[in-house]
Amino acid sequence: MKQAQRPKYFSPAADLASRILELLSRYRTKEGTLTEISNALGASKATCLRVLKTLVWHRLVRYDERTRRYSLGIQSVVVGIRAEENIDYLLQLRPYLREAAEKTDMTAVLVQQVSYDRMMYVAKQESDSRARVTVSVGNRFPITGVSYGKWLLAYASAEEREAVLAEGLRQHTEATVTDLDDYRAQLKAIRDAGVLISREEYVPGICAVSCPVLDHEGRFLGVIAVLGFASACDDDMLASVVETMREIGQRYSQGGGDVDRV
The missing domain is CATH 1.10.10.10 (Winged helix-like DNA-binding domain superfamily/Winged helix DNA-binding domain)
Structure with missing residues (x-):
């Protein structure tokens, strides 16, 4: 980083x-x-x-x-469309984004690191629900300013991770984790769990469930997440979303991104 x-x-x-x-x-x-x-x-x-x-x-x-x-x-x-066509994993991930949006009835996004200290929405798939979260592709945010950044740091080297955490953790909402030891412990826990739930941690009223995108060699590519309104995310609904996201993430990583291009 x-x-x-x-x-x-x-x-x-x-x-x-x-x-x-x-x-x-x-x-x-x-x-x-x-x-x-x-x-x-x-x-x-x-x-x-x-x-x-x-x-x-x-x-x-x-x-x-x-x-x-x-x-x-x-x-x-035109340049953007041609770029997406030539980046294989983006084409391969499109069906997974559609599947995530359809199965969870939430907005699905692909998030990647775009600079040493920023991540960005690279692609999205909105659900058909009238009450849905809308995001803008190209929107950027600090690594520690979103829950997705935890995946990046969880798969980063210790040196890279500590370089980012040396700047501290800013409080965004009452649910934001700002204690560095607790944050580091969460990074280890999510790698074991394969999925992360974030309830109003960075944006009030928004709930996110995410999983890492890994290539066939286990290298970190980015994050697939689904976003919804926290008021609609009860425990039963979240349990179903968690299993969906875990299965999608595992299927992509185990298959090495081999999907039909539709």
């Missing part, structure tokens, strides 16, 4: 273009003015403008002349 080092061959212009696209892919910063983008990235307005105009020309970014705000363009949609 160390921060990636700058490569030997590095293009500042390409770096800024990448950071702009990354910024606009986030839910909270999905659109912005030149000034907002420049301030967020710590780059000069003149440099940002040149890169933004180039991205607009390639239709990776669109510009609304009325609001003077930039957002992702149509070509970014």
